[in-house]
Amino acid sequence: MPNHGRRHSRFWPLAGRSIFWRLPALLAVTFLTLPLLAIFLKVLPQSHLWRTLQEPFVTQALRTSLITSLSSLVLTVAFGTPLAYALARRRGPGTTLFDTLLDLPMVLPPTVAGVALLMTFGRRGLLGPWLDAMGIQVVFTTTAVILAQSFVSMPLYVRSAQAGFRGVDPELERVAYTLGYSGARTFFRVTVPLAFPALLSGAVMAWARALGEFGATIMFAGNLTGRTQTMPLAIYIAMESDLTTALVLATLLIIVPFGCLFATRFFARRRSYGTYA
Amino acid sequence: MTGQGRVSTVLFGMILLMGMASPAGTTASPPSGEVVVLAAASLTDAFTDMAMGLRDAHPRLRIVYNFAGSQTLRTQLEQGAAADVFASANAEQMQRALESGLIQGSPRAFVRNTLLIIVPRANPGQVTSFEDLAKEGLKLTLAGPQVPAGRYSREVLQAAQADYGTDFAARVQRNLVSEETSVKQILVKVLFGEADVGIVYASDVSENILREVSPIPIPDAYNRLASYPIAATQAARNPTGAAAFIRFVLSPTGQAILKAHGFIPVTE
């Protein structure tokens, strides 16, 4: 059977040819890329880029950022995947409410997210006495950074994964059950491979968001080199004294997520199976 | 008078023309229009009151504020922000603005600020004196060394080593759990009881905040007086208004407002 989904790929809407569509579109692209370009143009002529990158202040921030953002990615995938699957497969009263609640951490000002986390995990927060009794300190620790990042980035992953899971026909899972597959085996052999492009791009988006997290982190985790000072915090601090260091760090924060996002898109596009019926 | 003034004169009539023609500056028309003031974040409350006080003296003058860290303000100025007055929290940023040719005339110190130790009301760290900052296991937050408040705090600790031993500053900084990006962040951490102790500007501790935190003074011998300079900008669009604003800040009324907000007037 021909793949009907591709039939329109060469279709170029009539409206799209008009200058009234092309000009605003061009302006939008320029507006979105020019500021990024501006940073590059400012940074590239600097002669001591490599030395700046080797300053302990920079390497420590890099290390902290990598450790925390990867940890929050692990948490996000471990806990977000079952949630996304449940949301994709179950429809009931309250799912719409829950769906909307899930978007809140994304639209909340990060500072508010930070205060909310303080009020939950802080000494005087909801869970404070309980955590205290167990001898667990959260605020000012690397754990706090990971929690702040997970809080703002997990919804991104869950959204994408949910859409991915919705795109997997439940009939495929039913067939797998009748062929002797358990629920878990079906999930890993059928559902995950088919939703993989969405899972991957969701994970990368979430990771990139975690990497760029600033507001909630400064509010909830504070800022200490080697412990809670991530790259965005280091950039902010560096702005107060040394613009070059700040810009070099900023460039890294642009290049690395861009590379990852681009690679994912590229990969996801190559691995789409399309529909066949 | 500026070229701009002349144009307005020609265009908008006799009254201004008469004012211009007047030989004595003191009888010039009262300052009016908009004055854009870039002011250090720590001045937020005091300067908001300042604008109210100014309304009585110059009813036709409208003050527009932009509060941010002094370094940010200086950068904005460099990038061509339209502003008439720059009020910095430290001399360094003002000096750099001056060197960049952004300042009109010479800056004047208009207020001074001191540092203050604050602890949560419950005082979980049992801090009762300046010396207690070195108590082991304390959760201390300071501003980062790149932030003026953070630099002053570290100078205070250095100065205190004369009395408390050469390792005092090091012992205190061992308690550091966070180097905050601004004094406001220190306030948040102490208000929430997460930090046991923090060092902030006296001017930051308003009466509202005093309901939640207890202040502990830093002995005058070590305390640093941060001096705030103010100046009109080179690119001021309303130099008359800018001058009027600066005059008011330096006036007894203006100084009283600043004092009410925990600052030390320059006259003292």
Place this chain on the structure above:
Amino acid sequence: MLDVALRKKLGDFQLDAAFAAPDGLITLFGPSGSGKSLTLQTVAGTIEPDEGHIRLDGQSIFDSSSGLNLPAQKRRVGYVPQHYALFPHLDVADNIGFGLARLPRRARQQRIAELLRNFDLEALAERRPRQLSGGQQQRVALARALAVQPDLLLLDEPFAALDAALRGALRQELAQVQKRWNISMLIVTHDLSDVFALGQRVIVYDNGRVIQQGTRDEVFFRPMSRRVAEFVQTGNILPAVVDRVDDKTMWLRWFGHLLATDAQPLAAGTPVYACIRPTQILIVRPDRFAARERQNLLSGSIVHTDMQAETYTLHLRLDNSEAAYDLEIVLPGYVYHRLALQSTPNLVVELSRQHLHVIPR
């Protein structure tokens, strides 16, 4: 032998179905939303009924009274969904071998090769599902389900997605697979042609209930209710009244006509439906009029002719009738032309007694 008795409430819909069918081809027939697919899901084990039992060859796979609910993966029931649900990320060979994951590699490869050969798919082993035609997809889906040697195969609307030309061929193929593998199949369909071609045993569904079950001929020619008669497109469902019953004949009054049918224990005055399929009405040629003893002769004129490729549908209005038409007749095109019906304004038809089926109203 499949023995099913179920209750399941889904929102406003209530399934309350019971049937038993011997091995072979079983079709669940009825309009969309009547509970056929839901029944299929409960047999597959992907939906749990509220109560009841499902027995397959005497073995319970679900029984609410004893709390037994065998999970789908242990039921030995194969499933071929409506659009076949082939795994799009696997090629044909891996689709077929999907259920054989536990076999050693060698044995698995051998079994896949065997199935590819059996279903004439060898040349397509490395194709992806979206590169296959509808018929090829069906073969892969069947091979995949049969690979694990189930005791029963479930098929949900197997031909719904195909065009009419392909449907006939695939019905044939399915019937052959059933015979060759000697496996029972439970087929859900709302297409009468599927039932006619495949249904050795037919279970008729309506609104969550089984309203008739039996052999294909029972359901087609002896519907138990007007509803079933409509489902199987009886065509002529004539509202009549029992006039009188002799020892061998029951006489029905239908408008001004008296129709003779086989005797039934019904009292005079009982309202009934007299049913006869459009293909069972005989056109009596004037020259053969006296060839044998005839009953239930009616005369009228053709008011409408609908020509399909092979068969023609005539609407006949009886003499003195004021209805748009009274009888629907279907006959092969060549008969129509041999009798020159296009130029025969009036004709006589016979509703032969053994074809008239009576349902009490």
